[in-house]
Amino acid sequence: MTDAEYVNIWMRPERPARGPKPIYSRAQITEAAVRIADAEGLEAATMRRIAAEIGAGAMSLYRYVPSRDNLVELMADRLMGEIDVTGMPSGDWRADLTRYADGLRAMWLRHPWIATVQRSLPSFGPNQLLLIERLMGVLDAFVSIDENLGLVAMLNSYVESSAREEISSAREVRRSGLSESEWMARSYPYVDRLVKSGEYPIFTKIVMEARQPHLSREDQFRYGLQRVLDCIAAALPAEHH
Amino acid sequence: MTDAEYVNIWMRPERPARGPKPIYSRAQITEAAVRIADAEGLEAATMRRIAAEIGAGAMSLYRYVPSRDNLVELMADRLMGEIDVTGMPSGDWRADLTRYADGLRAMWLRHPWIATVQRSLPSFGPNQLLLIERLMGVLDAFVSIDENLGLVAMLNSYVESSAREEISSAREVRRSGLSESEWMARSYPYVDRLVKSGEYPIFTKIVMEARQPHLSREDQFRYGLQRVLDCIAAALPAEHH
DNA sequence: CTCCACTGGGTACGTTGTACGCGGTTATGC
């Protein structure tokens, strides 16, 4: 069987039968790559850099992984494994989904580079499969598979988009060394110019509002999450609200 | 004023005062880059390729644009300009938001590479600013700026995530040459193996469901959109439902 | 007129993913 016949990573066996024992492993390589990406961004996790991290030659990695894109798939699935879904469904769907959403958000914030990987199609790694089983099991008894998919997608997109925002704002704040409220009106001459031009009243309201003290990001997230869960509740049979 | 002082693209003037007339323009370069990205993906829009497209030398582009990243920002803002928000707010918030959502979705499907650009912070180009004014104007009279931002984010994240899904599915279908329903269970030995293993009952239900005939993607989108708009309605003062 | 800020663009450098091939190692078939 040639390499081309493995349509995705998860089909390709890690260890062959014959030949010398491999020194490294997919898990070790993936781990190193995640470590680098966490610290310096996904684009810093080059093949050479990852190899150096584990003390290997650059080309050795290709004995374990067919391409960098595939390695990124491995990394993404490793991240899915960080989301704790043990004991789901527990019988309390609202608690289950809250725990999942918190876990997903925390994972995104630990590994912000995940925002830059776009899955061509969900690659169905082992961790993602487990997640699907447990997570969709939560509403499986109440709604059709179709509706379940829609509701879960709604929840995911809320968590991901709010994490995206938090990530990019955190990066900008770190880069500029200013607090978020200072950032907009004071240290950004462009925004200042727009505000002073008077042509953008609503944009100006947003900027002014950003100067006020606000809920913490965490509280903001939880508030929005409750609203999303309310929407989900509205889609369930009345006896399960 | 040195280049470094222009904190973003929109501050940097396109045309200087003195010297020979430039042959090209930012708009022309951006247009060419968008054309290439539409046809072959964002990664195909390299500086050399864009330059060749308009008959320029590669390095000439840097007279108009400080870096490729900045050019991508220009491209993204150009896309925002495709979303028609004239006449908003019209007084019928539901119609306005529906029109916006349709426009956003259509734009994403015309330019699927937009899914791969992650804005570090919203870069507030002229088209995006106009969009903000018109779009947030729709609910501005009914809710606070904070709530408005949250609701608009909710709408955006729904449209974007459903567009993301549609894009990646379309790409996979195009690559394999199979219809979507065939794709999963028949032409994907990995999925088949997972189903046959019996360890993933819910995943299997999803696969089986995918074989059934379904609503078109368009209808699916509109159905989900109505649900999102219902959630928005629930957040408005009762007299505006 | 003289300047000199600007133009388009050629050359070159550092970095990337990875194809290829080498010499050594090991499980398998005889």
Place this chain on the structure above:
DNA sequence: GCATAACCGCGTACAACGTACCCAGTGGAG
């Protein structure tokens, strides 16, 4: 036990990338 084929780690090499630097030419300001 031994030849063989499959596999190991990895050095070298290449094409493609973004872009720094430099140059000769150009045209408005003084």
